[in-house]
Amino acid sequence: MNEFAQLMSPSAFSADTLGDTPDAAVLAAYEHWWTTQGQPVSEAVDRAGTPWLRMFDRAGTRIDEICYPPDYWSMLRKGYREGIIARVFEQQSLLPFYRIGYITAFHDPGLYCPYTVSLGTAVPLEKYGSKALKARFLSHLLRIDGTIWQGATWMTEIKGGSDLGTNVETAAREQGDHWYLNGDKYFASNLGAELAVVAARPEGAPGGVRGLALFLVPRLKENGELNYTIRRIKDKIATRSVPTGEIELRNSEAWLLGSREQGVYLILEVLNISRVANSIASVALAQRAMAEAVFFASRRKAFGKAIIDHPLLLQQFRERQHALRAAMALAGKAAKMLNEVWRQTPPYDDQYHLFRLLAHLAKYWTAEFAAQTCKWAMEVHGGLGTLTEYPVERWFREAMILSIWEGTAHRQILDGLEVMQRKHAHKLLFEQLRPLADRNTLADMEARVAQHLQQPPDEQETNAETLFADLARFTAETLRDCPAQATR
């Protein structure tokens, strides 16, 4: 079944979109490692459930050690060794990060998270850190051996993640050349990281998002003690490959990144990286689920033939495969667009705003596609799909994390609407799509958007979903159908 073969290889499927030079051999080797060694490790980690936290050693000293099986650490380090972070700075390009990440997420979507937050730590440090800070910390994050430091990006607190301006209660107090943070982070991913970027409000800063600043917080104090404690690791429905939990900052040593007025921009720049990573991971997961479904449907028989050969299932498969290519095109476009603007600092240019719209469209569309595809793949398996004994049950659980991480659909729609309202990002989008799209369809889409933006604000919000979904689909399909121009 030739049309199925490409589905089995994430590097083959993503190559046209993300480009694979100059890393083709690296990608192939990494993919081979996953097939032969990584896969059973990932499966065992998922099956073992939430990892365990050893809070104290036998001498009663607080240590907060995250107890994964040793296999886990090998699997985790593998990506760092392949240069998933280091290549970004070597090549001054984000694309190696998304290429390697696509392969990672095909096999373990949760594992892409530590890499993403590590990059989300390294980038602002490199862009906004003082010379002294960079000298002290940056090289640790760029290693490709077992001594690498991991990063983490801790923003959200107990009252919610969307409205950071209201909900961040962590306070920062300046003293000498550094700061002390006090507060609790509620959704802190990659708890074991050696270095984190953390949102906090300097004493005396105004309320709202404008008063937030971004800080660098190492795991250990200068005197070697723990700089913060882990309250607990959370039991999540999936992504057990990344320890997510709660952090208690208590006079934790910290260093300011950038200026204290710029915090919100820096936070959004961190989010840019992870939103695109989420889109990439969503497409990879959708591909995986389809591969799983096809594998099964080619072997399972009913009424005298393989179930994939039943016309309805075959039709569903073909439509979904076509849609998968559109999702890939959209996520790839967002990645390449970010690659053009990620070095910008505020004030940003129009390309940056166009990227933001693309990122919202991509995050929204690919996550939804992944969730629906994993659901479909589970249904293809029938009753077997509901059993923890077989892999598809896991992909279904993983998908919902991707749907919620980095902002739910609701958030993407509203933020996408805002960047159209305030920065007219849709105009730039239409300009980019004009040479590729069918003229009438494009005109129709332009008119709908223009008309929508005329409505009173509440009405714009009320009716935003259909418009946004259609815009995402239109963009994705246009990019898919004219890939050559799309990649420029």
Next chain:
Amino acid sequence: MNEFAQLMSPSAFSADTLGDTPDAAVLAAYEHWWTTQGQPVSEAVDRAGTPWLRMFDRAGTRIDEICYPPDYWSMLRKGYREGIIARVFEQQSLLPFYRIGYITAFHDPGLYCPYTVSLGTAVPLEKYGSKALKARFLSHLLRIDGTIWQGATWMTEIKGGSDLGTNVETAAREQGDHWYLNGDKYFASNLGAELAVVAARPEGAPGGVRGLALFLVPRLKENGELNYTIRRIKDKIATRSVPTGEIELRNSEAWLLGSREQGVYLILEVLNISRVANSIASVALAQRAMAEAVFFASRRKAFGKAIIDHPLLLQQFRERQHALRAAMALAGKAAKMLNEVWRQTPPYDDQYHLFRLLAHLAKYWTAEFAAQTCKWAMEVHGGLGTLTEYPVERWFREAMILSIWEGTAHRQILDGLEVMQRKHAHKLLFEQLRPLADRNTLADMEARVAQHLQQPPDEQETNAETLFADLARFTAETLRDCPAQATR
């Protein structure tokens, strides 16, 4: 928030559709019990995971005891005590079963399964069992105290559940007044039942579905020994309130129900009951997920107000609530239709075929609605939705079982197509809807179906999904919008 209040009560929400007389007081008391006592039990059972099987007692005797916490058994017996089975035979009506079941499924969709398979055992026994068989077994199933026997319906084997004609390899050998079965059942729900109906092929019977017969198989042999063994309990993504597993039939004593030529009809009659139950449970679960989402969204604040008061979320909620009523109308119609035909024996009349089409539409539509609604409810919770700490994560898992149990969407579409092709069931449907529906919409729908059925068979199958989905939506919305006539 008045528009939300009804969502919190399954009996209130379903009363218009399913009717609540003469059981209103019973329903209210049962619902109260769930709120005050049943809920934490159900939650604890889900959290404890797959129950455990004690295979041998300390003397080395095989016992196959399913080790739930005692609480579980109290919760399970509660429904029987309320007469979920007994009332069916007292009132000669299935509606009490669906009314009580709706409340059960709102709180624990998996728990509705034991009741459903118990009814699926009692009905064929009562309809097709010999006098002697009924005398011996029936009263055990109709009790309302702790001595009640549970039933179970075991059809599927390792090679798959859709194509029973090919895949049932369990063989039945006649000897004297009873039979001996040998074979393995792979998806056997309610493993602890005292009595099961089991599909098997009598020696010498033809291949295919026409050669299947239905047997009654008690848990214990006449000499008190186990009549079959449980190979294992399966780890499923949800419905931990029902032990599902594998059964090894080894010279297991059995009694034929009906004639050996009629087996396939009896099997389908059992499926009728459970397909409608699945539809009812799907609507109940969707209501529950919405109630959960509204509860949360009314308390969670962002940007200065409860998130439910944000226009986009409010819009999504209202649309979904409207759709919930359509789903209720469709599931209710299937239940009431079954209530008119369930006493029929082959050959069946046209009403029976109309019911079959309705059942396929309802199973398909409501399960999909439940899955999407639970996904939405999870997203409303944001990151909290992914944590096992809060209830919505469970509803999301439960929904996928409903989507797959009793045949996936794929199966419903194809079987629905067949009953239109072979029995013209759509014509009866359109006649029923004619007085209720918009004339033009109806005419359009009729034309599409007629045209579809002209296509070559493979093409009919290839293109069936959109047609079937539209037919389901049309039927559901028509019934919702004209409830008075719909209930006759």
Next chain:
Amino acid sequence: MNEFAQLMSPSAFSADTLGDTPDAAVLAAYEHWWTTQGQPVSEAVDRAGTPWLRMFDRAGTRIDEICYPPDYWSMLRKGYREGIIARVFEQQSLLPFYRIGYITAFHDPGLYCPYTVSLGTAVPLEKYGSKALKARFLSHLLRIDGTIWQGATWMTEIKGGSDLGTNVETAAREQGDHWYLNGDKYFASNLGAELAVVAARPEGAPGGVRGLALFLVPRLKENGELNYTIRRIKDKIATRSVPTGEIELRNSEAWLLGSREQGVYLILEVLNISRVANSIASVALAQRAMAEAVFFASRRKAFGKAIIDHPLLLQQFRERQHALRAAMALAGKAAKMLNEVWRQTPPYDDQYHLFRLLAHLAKYWTAEFAAQTCKWAMEVHGGLGTLTEYPVERWFREAMILSIWEGTAHRQILDGLEVMQRKHAHKLLFEQLRPLADRNTLADMEARVAQHLQQPPDEQETNAETLFADLARFTAETLRDCPAQATR
């Protein structure tokens, strides 16, 4: 097998020693409840493992809810309803507490802990609390319905439990009529209690045990907020029926019990109650393990007969049964002795010191006996004994908790030695035993103790174990063999 029958009933076995009037009917009913209802609950709770902590509700409010199955709470409340605490104050006697506790511990040794720490809270409150404190809190602890408050006794911190004088770092600051505590308690049993007694050091108090005071700390502040938080529930090898964990006291409201100089005496009085309870529980557990072993050994056959009928096993059983009666006599003596002195306040009389020696002997001897008996019972089961499928594996795990709770053997020996050195408690013991014991054996024992106490201090310690063990055995066997006089 008549010699085995008594083993099956804890109330029957303990009646001679603990006396069963005036509670005989209550005890019988309670034992019946365990056999018919409590046992499967206790088994399910153990199998479910460490309970789970829900830290926040969906609104983000810290709640620290301990998630046991509802069954657990019924089982727990059963003992309170039988008056395990209330009867102590009604009858002004500890014996009802030990009688009911014996039955509890026979079925679930861990469950006896909540009752013990509840009594350990009520007693100092009643003895040392101000009128206002008692008016406010005491009646809550004495209820026999579902509104009862539980108590807890939290002393130990991370650096260890034996040397409280050095290791208690929790500080108490006085303000107005109450105090504020700050510190972490590391082994805090019965985390869900509504009221705890807590060891802390008032600001300005001297170091060492003399500087400790005992405080009453409710779960909720006067304003209804949590008065402290639970850091986590610990995974223990056994006693899963009591949630043990870590408590974070942060400006927690507290009330001083007694004077600030008396703390160490109050702490030791609390320990008196629980050390005797531990002895009672150890005997009960040993009885249970023997009952389990005999049940099995009477049914299991090898070489043509029940294994209990093999001479070596029968001999082991008989010796152990004889030893069980000695252990019962010793634990019962400690209970009755405490019952005579528990109302004393410092300075204490000689009877109190005699009690202390008896308590150390009983705690040491019975815990060791329980551990060895559970090991033996496991070996009687052979390979089956190592399986979690059968009960004996649990008794083996439970025993080790009893061996360590309330001070290991090491601690009992040294503290027992001290009370002989400083208070000459052995002389009182020998006076009590003189009318009962063999004259020569007694003389020999007296001489050995006298000689031992002549040695230099380090040498006394080095050689203490054999002496202490022999003294315990001598006391236990003497009391067993002359029960009439022993009970006075």
Next chain:
Amino acid sequence: MNEFAQLMSPSAFSADTLGDTPDAAVLAAYEHWWTTQGQPVSEAVDRAGTPWLRMFDRAGTRIDEICYPPDYWSMLRKGYREGIIARVFEQQSLLPFYRIGYITAFHDPGLYCPYTVSLGTAVPLEKYGSKALKARFLSHLLRIDGTIWQGATWMTEIKGGSDLGTNVETAAREQGDHWYLNGDKYFASNLGAELAVVAARPEGAPGGVRGLALFLVPRLKENGELNYTIRRIKDKIATRSVPTGEIELRNSEAWLLGSREQGVYLILEVLNISRVANSIASVALAQRAMAEAVFFASRRKAFGKAIIDHPLLLQQFRERQHALRAAMALAGKAAKMLNEVWRQTPPYDDQYHLFRLLAHLAKYWTAEFAAQTCKWAMEVHGGLGTLTEYPVERWFREAMILSIWEGTAHRQILDGLEVMQRKHAHKLLFEQLRPLADRNTLADMEARVAQHLQQPPDEQETNAETLFADLARFTAETLRDCPAQATR
């Protein structure tokens, strides 16, 4: 603390007794691997609990795959790569097996089991297998790479393991050059092995042990299908590094080893190897527990000094360390004695009977010592010892498996008595000990044994325990105190 240092290294501690030439470098490297890599794997495997069985692949084919994390397999293969089996045949000596095994068991007592049963398969195959059988199977067991086959020794059935003569119901039917087995094995260790030796009764053979024969049973049939199925993996209190479960033999292909009359001798020869391995593992575990206790007690402080420096604890430690050397001497003697007789075939000479007595003494004494030492080590840890967070809790659980595996104390005593009664093995023992022991003590021991054997049989059994314990202690201490001569 010099007296503690040797405790930390199993190779150092065992070297004097087991000899370490010519493998010293191998042993050192293997020990280093454990310290740096193996330890966290072993800990993770224990924490993950009982492994999981995947019974069917997605195509519905029975596969019975044991789902350990991949780490587990690396850890397991490590010992094979070091030649734990292969060196036995290369060097024609069992000592490499016991030397490497001692290091294994120090770190993971359960892991020594797969090696032991692999050797227990290879030895009878090599000794009693036909030329054709050996050509076909033996080399697979002797590899030192990842393609090695594991062995397994399955004797016990549901009714019990001591009285195989009565309880083995597995039947063997001869057909052509091989046999077919039918029956269920209840305690089958190392379920994933490629080859097993299995006790069964040929059709027509007499009852009792004399009718048993030993068969070689591969995991796969000649046609590549599974030759038997795994019913389940058992949940045990410890040794989670070896999958133990139940095997269903259904017309399983098998080959007879030796003659059909000799089976019982072959079974006992297999037991010889594993009884000594159990003794070696017991000493290793005791050493480990002591190392753990000393590590802790050197760091934990109370009353102003490390708790190991408190006289009573220090005394306990020294006595126990002295006893550990005696246990090592006894286990080592059994190993060396077996090394002299393991090539014998029936009829055996006196040396063989002396070995049997030594094996019973060693199995009995070392297992008891390990259990008591692990209990003591747990108590040294106080409350921390009861937490699953720290290692000592595991050693305590592991010890009870060693106490029961290969026959409980009861079994060793009775079988030891029998070999004294029937083969006068004690006389040979005394002759060996005469040059080493104190003359009076030896004479006293001889007289006691002689006198004991004069008693009526039932009385001998009734009173056997003290005698046997004293004989074991006397032998162990004599061997310890004269190591030079003891090793000859």
